[in-house]
Amino acid sequence: MSELLQNSQNGHLPASARVPAIARPFVSERAMKTLDLVEKFVEEECIPADAVFASQIGETTEQRFTSHPPIMEELKAKAKKLGLWNMFLPKNHFKEGAGFSNLEYGLMAEYLGKSRTASEATNCAAPDTGNMEVLAKYGNEAQKRKWLDPLLNGEIRSAFLMTEPQVASSDATNIEMKIERNGSDYVLNGSKWWSSGSGDPRCKIYLVLGKTDPKNQDKYKQQSVILVPHDAPGITIHRMLSVFGYDDAPHGHGHISFNNVRVPASNMVLGEGRGFEIIQGRLGPGRIHHAMRSVGAAEKALEWFLARINDPKKTPFGEQLHKHGIMIERVAHSRIEIDAARLAVLNAAIKIDESNAKGALKEIAEVKVLVPAMNLTVIDRAIQAYGGAGVCQDTPLAYMYALGRTMRIVDGPDEVHLLQLGKNENKRGPAHKARIEAQQKKTEELLAKHGMKKADTLQLNRVNGKVSKL
Ligand SMILES: Cc1cc2nc3c(=O)[nH]c(=O)nc-3n(C[C@H](O)[C@H](O)[C@H](O)COP(=O)(O)OP(=O)(O)OC[C@H]3O[C@@H](n4cnc5c(N)ncnc54)[C@H](O)[C@@H]3O)c2cc1C
Structure with a gap:
């Protein structure tokens, strides 16, 4: 072995x-x-x-x-x-x-x-997985041969450019990047940031979300996704953003501007106005991938945690850490929380397999919120058990924490999913109110039939220590 x-x-x-x-x-x-x-x-x-x-x-x-x-x-x-x-x-x-x-x-x-x-x-x-799904699902034959094949072969890498520095991008209807038709081309102007993967010298293609029809009455039909080669004239990568000080090189998260960037009209994916449809289709399975990787990260944190509390060289107050009950309790909580989160993610994956990402919106949103929080809690317990070593470069935990924290923001912040989940759950409110009232009415009918009153409406009449019914 x-x-x-x-x-x-x-x-x-x-x-x-x-x-x-x-x-x-x-x-x-x-x-x-x-x-x-x-x-x-x-x-x-x-x-x-x-x-x-x-x-x-x-x-x-x-x-x-x-x-x-x-x-x-x-x-x-x-x-x-x-x-x-x-x-x-x-x-x-x-x-x-x-x-x-x-x-x-x-x-x-x-x-x-x-x-x-x-x-x-x-x-x-990521983000190649989501980008390959987009190309495989929505790309035409020429787009597939030019970009999907080398991505599938691992010869090049890609980036997905949606988020913009000047607007609240968790609501994608705010996106301002202009994509304007000009003869047989489209011309792009605007700014993007958090363009993950754009630092990699092998990142050759950007999938860019922008607006082709900003005045469309239907705010979900204003956007389009277009393919832009990384070296198109007019593209400037200004800087790489760090995550809690980590640069995530060579992958990186670019801050990029587009100044009259011209691409052939044939680079449009699926057609003008289909951008929202594409980003929705892209994010469902991707969120499950992130969630399961986070379950793996939590499992790894627990392994490091267990290794530390069983280190015979570390004996605060005369005992190895696993002899301190508080640590064992934290281990138990971590085990419960990881296993529960895994089941939730697998359930969402089964639901996607049975229908599609749209049919599993509730389950995907549940794990999008649940798993990053669980992962951070478990990593945090492991960091604590390592003391100073836990927050420095001597264990993988500090970087895992930084990465794990971004999962509460990436692909839509917690609040957006919570709001959607809460609103949908609340739609059941009137039905539940009606059901509870109907049950109460039936209870009253049953009580009347048996000549009784509801237990909590019975009065007790106690005089001089003697109880008599009212
Ligand atoms: C490590 C990392 C990698 C990323 N990779 C990519 C990438 O490859 N491509 C890409 O396009 N983007 C990427 N992003 C960007 C990410 O998707 C956005 O940061 C995210 O969607 C939030 O958008 P925003 O930053 O504009 O925040 P905003 O939209 O300004 O939101 C800020 C905060 O407002 C709150 N908020 C938002 N909506 C609501 C609401 N309805 N109710 C209550 N509160 C709310 C939340 O707390 C939220 O965090 C990445 C981000 C990170 C951190």
């Missing part, structure tokens, strides 16, 4: 044996086998390579955003050889993927979430 796969007192319980009972009937034998391969690949190849990747990026800003760490190509070659490639494209909608369902990929994404390199190594990294 490889020490890199140890996960229980008795050695190793493979990932397939740990699939929750509720999900088992929906997982094929092939997916179970692949899941075990993914686990082995992540634990034995990717996690040990994470620090090599970080070192190969370099030190100066210029190095960091022009580098392509060679270890990544080594990992990609290994993943391809194992058949661990493009597992994210669900089989019921796409022929281009590895032939798994959202649920099956969800189980695999948990393991990918434990390593910084694993998602890209298997060509399952």
